[in-house]
Amino acid sequence: MENMSADEAVEAFMASAAALADCVRRGVGSAGSWVQGSGLHGSGGPDPLRGQADACLDGLAVSARVDAMLAGLRVRLAAGFADKSMALAAPARTPGEHTAQEMGVVSEVACVLTVSERSASALLAQSRELTTTLPITYEALQEGSISWQHARVMVDEAANLDPGVAAALEAHFLDPDAPNPAQGCPAGEMVPSRFRHKVRIWRERHHPVSIEKRHAKSVLDRRLEYAPDRDGMAWLSAYLPADQAAGIWNRMTAAARALQGPTETRTITQMRADVAAKLLLSAGFATSSSMNGSADQTSGSSASAGTASTSTSTSTSTSHDGVAGRLRVPEGVDAGRVPTPAAQVLVTVPVFALMGLTDEPALLDGYGPIPASMARELVEDGASSFHRVLTDPRDGAPLEIGRESYRVTKAQRLWLRLRDGKCPFPGCSNQSLDNEADHILAWADGGTTGISNLGQPCPKHHRLRHTTGWTPTGASIDKPPGWISPNGRHYRSEHQDWEPPQWPPQILDQLRHGERGPVMSEDIQSECLLPAGPLSEDAVPKDLLPEWVRQH
Secondary structure (H helix, E strand, C coil): CCCCCHHHHHHHHHHHHHHHHHHHHHHHCCCCHHHHCCCCCCCCCCCHHHHHHHHHHHHHHHHHHHHHHHHHHHHHHHHHHHHHHHHHCCCCCCHHHHHHHHHHHHHHHHHHHCCCHHHHHHHHHHHHHHHHCCHHHHHHHHHCCCCHHHHHHHHHHHCCCCHHHHHHHHHHHHCCCCCCCCCECCHHHCCHHHHHHHHHHHHHHHCCCCHHHHHHHHHHHCEEEEEECCCCCEEEEEEEEHHHHHHHHHHHHHHHHHHCCCCCCCCHHHHHHHHHHHHHHHCCCCCHHHHHHHHHHHHHHHHCCCCCEEEEEEECCCEECCCCCCEECCCCCCCCCCCCCCCCEEEEEEHHHHCCCCCCCEEECCCEEECHHHHHHHHHHCCCCEEEEEECCCCCCECCCCCCCCCCCHHHHHHHHHHHCECCCCCCCCEHHHCCCEECCCHHHCCCCCHHHEECCCHHHHHHHHHCCCEECCCCCCCCCCEECCCCCEECCECCCCCCCCCCHHHHHHHHHCCCCCCCCCCCHHHCCCCCCCCCCCCCCCCCCCHHHHHC
16 A cells, blocks of 8 residues: 655645634634634534534544544654664664664654653664555555554554554545444544454454463463552452453453442442442451362363453452451441342354354453354353353344343343443443443433344443433444434444354355255254255355344
């Protein structure tokens, strides 16, 4: 891909800078100057104050684009200086001389930018990657359609990938003409943390090394860490398989939610920490003998757990007074009974992966891709805190959970969690477990209780919707609602990035040759015969799946 020239990049930057100057004049300049606007959003009109407010918002949007373009020029200058410096230097005769030359370049950049040498080294490395191996990302940065933070995410996640996989990664998110482009709002309209989450999911799905093999190595590093902090506080962190960490987190959250009430003064964050401390310090650890027994049970649980890795940490001011089983709790904290409701975590599993025919990753709600073996183990064990969802082998979308009804049923709430994945407000990362089903168009105003008229905002944005001028836009069965601000601006929500799953080689071979035959175990093979007639490799017969799979 051919990037814009230096002259084109400078001209684009100057044009955006001029637009920013115009917004500043109209928004915060002298009285009446806004009337002479350039035609951007909100310029002109009968209300001068509203016009100035709109000009300020226009200016903020243009300033973000200018920041991105400036970052693109900085990348060009940093990479250019590195290339010119190495060309001016005498050829290095030893590895030591080459290292010294690179150190000289890093030091020069650090001094001219007044940053640390570590920051300068990172800038040079990122600039090299963008200008040599990530042309689409570099082009988007120079155009101002993504920020410097987005570009850094792409550089980080493309590291250690084969060139072809890295090219497919950036094309998926930044090239609308790619074979399977990302759905929903463009990358530049997502906050960087959410963009990193989506890029990481894609990377896990397409990494050249199986997630099963990578996890088998990472699970050996599981550990519990303790770090003292200031003011009588400390951090307790656990590096665990993803299913364990997600189950613990959601169970603590559900228990903390159950403790909420009109007289409760603690925040959900404080109660989550108190619940964890109460359970850890009082659940079977009263004596040395019971501690040994519990340790044996815990060890057995870890050995049989799945194989993805994540980390969680918590900070609590509760402390142990040295007497086994006795908990000293800070003043005002209730150390009574802790409710332990089941925390339902969605596990989205490709049908063929659940059957053991492929090793395609499953998706753990609130985390991301996990090995297929972990998902199969969760399903086989019948874990009450995990809810299995199968995906359609034709397009990767979740299969139907349940029918619509007058009231918001449990099946509908599960479907909302699948459709949205999190709070649909732009930039919010609140997991779906904490969110509330809400009618987009109120029943009193003629709204229906269907998936296309339901959203699941988190408590914060649920209040925002009902106490301010923010309003959700229409949704559909597979697309969450967007939002309209009090100033009339439209913001799109993220969409789930479903992908067609992998098909087992033996089934593809049968499809190519038009064969019929069982593809499952004997007890259901009578319901799973391939249709007659030759089919192309990418064709998927609609009656391939047995009835029990379609019902789920």
